[in-house]
Amino acid sequence: MATETRRLAYAPYSGYQVGAALVGVSGMVYSGCNVENASIGLTICAERAAVVKAISEGESGFQAIVIVTQDGATPCGACRQVLAEFNPDMEVYTAMPDGHYARTTVKQLLPYSFTLQR
Ligand code: THU
Numbered sequence: 001m002a003t004e005t006r007r008l009a010y011a012p013y014s015g016y017q018v019g020a021a022l023v024g025v026s027g028m029v030y031s032g033c034n035v036e037n038a039s040i041g042l043t044i045c046a047e048r049a050a051v052v053k054a055i056s057e058g059e060s061g062f063q064a065i066v067i068v069t070q071d072g073a074t075p076c077g078a079c080r081q082v083l084a085e086f087n088p089d090m091e092v093y094t095a096m097p098d099g100h101y102a103r104t105t106v107k108q109l110l111p112y113s114f115t116l117q118r
Pocket of ligand 1: 011014016017018033034035036043044045046047074075076079
């Protein structure tokens with residue numbers, strides 16, 4: 001699903017396509033791709049696109065995310081923080097189109113993430 005959605009990426013500026021598939025606790029899977037903008041700074045990463053889609057459809061939590069890029073890249077810092085908001089123990093699978101992948105967790109990618117003490 002991440003590979004399929006990667007093909008939908010809107011990346012005319014970088015040419016770097018990212019596809020994500022986010023597994024919700026409900027069992028539903030939500031896809032996302034990167035959506036770039038001429039102002040560059042307004043670009044939305046695939047991971048955050050998937051999170052926004054899922055939450056706005058009523059999902060309440062996440063177990064895992066699969067991210068497909070040409071080189072198996074790990075999520076950027078902003079996306080790590082957004083994923084940590086929902087589940088630091090979330091499994092993160094970084095994969096390439098040929099099926100090679102690595103597994104890690106959000107906590108491993110972003111130890112000591114920012115949280116509000118409420
Ligand atoms: N990108 C993502 O979609 N996810 C990340 O975690 C890192 C970067 C996108 C943003 C931009 O469209 C392109 O990859 C190159 O930075």
